[in-house]
Amino acid sequence: MRIMLLTAGTRGDVEPFVALARHATSRGHDVRLALPDDAGAPEGVGTVPLGLDARRVLSPAGRAPWALARHALAEVRPAMRRMLAAAVRETVAFDPDVVVHHPLVLTAPMVADALGVPRVLVEFAPVATPSARFPAAGGPTATRDLGTHNRSTYAVPRAAARLFEGDVARAAAELPGGRRPSWRSPSRATLMAVSPVLLPRPDDWPEQVHQTGAWHEEAPAASCGPVVTDFLAAGPVVVASFGSMATGDASARGAAVVAAARSHGLRVLLVTGWGGLALPPEHRGPDVLAVPSVPFDAVLPHATLAVHHGGAGTSHAVARAGVPAVVVPVTADQPFWAAQLHRQGVAAAAVPLRRLTAGALAPAMGDALTRRGRAAEVGRLMRREHGVQRALDVLESL
Structure with missing residues (x-):
């Protein structure tokens, strides 16, 4: 099977995908891992860069509102635009049987639909899969149980994603034919890479959500010197x-x-x-x-x-x-x-x-x-x- 893995973010977003890539390769699969440029090239994994330097994106020159706004315009938006387009371009070039992606890679659904292959979402915390049992992990009320209102907190990550809708549309130029599909199919599965010991599975997650436990290298730990x-x-x-x-x-x-x-x-x-x-x-x-x-x-x-x-x-x-x-x-x-x-x-x-x-x-x-x-x-x-x-x-x- 040809597996396209797409991730964006810091070490905590990259290393689990590297572990999955190595394990899939060891089981005979053809794997391509697209990752931020500053993540390096992990040994034993075929990788491609996404034009995104996570450290620059996450390092504004100041915390004042004007400094943050300038950083968003000068660094964050262009980096996201490059990453979203590169994710499409590299996936089309690899021609996979399945696309497995981080929630930040907003163009993954579009390219999977264009290629007619299944798509699998990966979550390292519950941000895209709603539950009434706890609030969205990335929202402003993440530490408070809002009871019947917990589900509504998952609208916050969705709203943040819509800020980049124009960049997703531009990335369609990288698709075969240069046009975005008129439909959006749901993900075939969600891999919730979270330990059930730390977060017991709620009873309202759908069956296609697979809580796998965290992803990490299972080989002996490297020496620390x-x-x-x-x-x-x-x-x-x-x-x-x-x-x-x-x-x-x-x-x-x-x-x-x-x-x-x-x-x-x-x-x-x-x-x-x-x-x-x-x-x-x-x-x-x-x-x-x-x-x-x-x-x-x-x-x-x-x-x-x-x-x-x-x-x-x-x-x-x-x-x-x-x-x-x-x-x-x-x-x-x-x-x-x-x-x-x-x-x-x-x-x-x-x-x-x-x-x-x-x-x-x-x-x-x-x-x-x-x-x-x-x-x-x-x-x-x-x-x-x-x-x-x-x-x-x-x-x-x-």
Whole structure:
């Protein structure tokens, strides 16, 4: 089977697709993965770029309304336009038997219809599949149960997608004949790459929604290097990462994490990522190691506690490792996951970003440390899931 995989976004949106691509290739399928330009070229996977630099798109020069508006016009809109057109162009060139896509790839339905092949939507958090049991993960009310009004919150992501309707229409020039199909067929299936341990399946999702569990590499974890390995072995460690979230004062956040960890006698592995965390000179010491990135699957099993931003990928990786957490959500689906991890007993109540100080973080760390037993239990259950295998079983059944 020829499988076209289309994803857009940050590391948490790319790595699961890479895991699926590798597993599908190992089972004899011909796979093409279209991904952001700054994601690199993962080994063992045939890839094509989408003309999108996720880091530039997510890094405005300022937070003032005028700066954000200028960034949207100068960076976001052109990048989305390039990505939507490239997704069509590369899919047509590959001529797949099935199109599997991230919700941000808004032209996937159009090109699948034009080629007459089935389309499969992938969700890493419930944003496109409505439920009355909880609100949309990316909406403004993601942490509040609105009861009978929960379903209405899923209109927010749909409205955001309509902002790019003109760019979708322009991308039709890349289709055979250069015209958009007059119909839109529904997705043949939805792959909800979410652990049922963290989010039990609601009773109102339709049958074509397959909750596979999270997608991750099932091969042995990559080495994290001798420096990190020795640091992890020297005593209890907090692993702190804000991933691609670079909003605000990174040094102040790093200082808060280090000071709060020291109040509990914990050492700190500070993963600076795209600049969301930084280590101020006055907080350096033998009990702190700052690194730009690490393979989480290699590091987290040795952690006592994690402090993170609540992205879907990080939330699942920390929970799968059996590590309790303090979540400091920033945007998008992160408040949803922060609340869900707390409900499942594996994280303290979320610490708002604007209140991130050592004084706020220290008691949250203390609360999280009392949850080690529950975190270990959840980790054991999640490690029994084989998300990429189940996802590929669904695709093969098409």
